[in-house]
Amino acid sequence: MTVLIDVLATAPQGVTPTWGIALVLACAAVGSYFLGCFNGAVIVSKYILRDDVRNHGSGNAGLTNFYRTFGGPLTAVVIFCDVLKAMLAVWGSELLFGLVTVSGAWAPSWPILANYWAGLFCLLGHMFPCMFHFKGGKGILSGGTIAIMIDWRIALVVWGGFLLLAVLTRYVSLGSVWAGASFPFATWFCYPYVEIVILGFLIGGLVVWQHRANIKRLVTGTESKFHFHHK
Numbered sequence: 696m697t698v699l700i701d702v703l704a705t706a707p708q709g710v711t712p713t714w715g716i717a718l719v720l721a722c723a724a725v726g727s728y729f730l731g732c733f734n735g736a737v738i739v740s741k742y743i744l745r746d747d748v749r750n751h752g753s754g755n756a757g758l759t760n761f762y763r764t765f766g767g768p769l770t771a772v773v774i775f776c777d778v779l780k781a782m783l784a785v786w787g788s789e790l791l792f793g794l795v796t797v798s799g800a801w802a803p804s805w806p807i808l809a810n811y812w813a814g815l816f817c818l819l820g821h822m823f824p825c826m827f828h829f830k831g832g833k834g835i836l837s838g839g840t841i842a843i844m845i846d847w848r849i850a851l852v853v854w855g856g857f858l859l860l861a862v863l864t865r866y867v868s869l870g871s872v873w874a875g876a877s878f879p880f881a882t883w884f885c886y887p888y889v890e891i892v893i894l895g896f897l898i899g900g901l902v903v904w905q906h907r908a909n910i911k912r913l914v915t916g917t918e919s920k921f922h923f924h925h926k
Contacts, residue, residue: 716795720812723791727784727813731820734831735776736761739769749830753908757832759867759921774836781817781840788813804888807845811882811894814841818901833905835871838898842878852881865920868909875902 736756740748744765749756751764758777762770792809801808821837823829839857843850853874861870875898882895903910912918 716797719791719795723788723809723812724816726787726791727816728820730780730784730787731817731822731837732824732826732831733776733780734821734824734827735773735780736832737824737827738776739772740765743769743772755832756827756830758836777821777832777836778840780821781814781837782844784813784817785810785841785844801890804886804891807886807888807891808894810841810845811891811898814838814845815894815898815901817841818898822901822905833871834902835874838878838902839874841898842874846885848885849878849881852877861921866913866918867921868906868918869913872903872906872910872913875899875906878902 734756736748736758740746740761746765748761748764752760754760758770758773761773788809789806792805792812795805797805818834818838818841820831821834822831824831835857839850839854842853856873856877857870859870860873861867864870878899879892879895882899883892886892886895909918
């Protein structure tokens with residue numbers, strides 16, 4: 696961080712040059728990705744329980760599969776890990792983006808861009824973690840945390856629909872698909888900037904894509920409903 700500040704400090708006064716913007720974008724992307732790689736379900740199951748969650752159930756390294764497989768108080772540790780890493784990714788990117796001054800079309804959306812940029816790469820890390828053979832989770836908990844940090848209106852649409860569908864149907868995947876599909880449109884309504892909307896569709900599209908097998912099972916009527924864990 697100190698090196699980055701020193702480098703940007705050598706730039707001319709006023710608007711940050713293109714290379715400075717590119718440097719901040721790259722640092723935020725790399726940092727957010729590696730934070731995302733710290734998958735709570737994998738870490739707890741593989742290194743604490745000594746039984747990788749990806750060897751059970753759906754094979755997914757997410758909260759739902761962890762709870763269905765193990766249950767217990769360690770589920771709270773998984774939640775804490777996945778929420779914390781999303782928060783750190785967003786806060787870190789906001790700090791980095793705050794070092795840069797931009798003008799023109801990007802200027803109004805620059806502070807918001809930090810959240811979406813961090814969110815995209817944090818989810819990529821969560822879904823495709825390099826230290827866990829690129830086999831991670833589906834991004835609902837981390838993505839939902841990012842939505843809350845971006846804007847309460849977007850979070851209301853995403854979480855409200857998720858909870859309503861999950862409770863009424865007991866299909867967590869149906870609520871998750873809603874969350875991914877609704878996110879870009881809520882983004883479009885709240886922040887009608889081209890670069891933000893593109894990132895919104897990328898984030899939402901990733902979540903929906905990760906649930907493609909669930910969508911197929913929902914259509915065929917073979918998707919499992921959520922049940923509280925019983926030992």
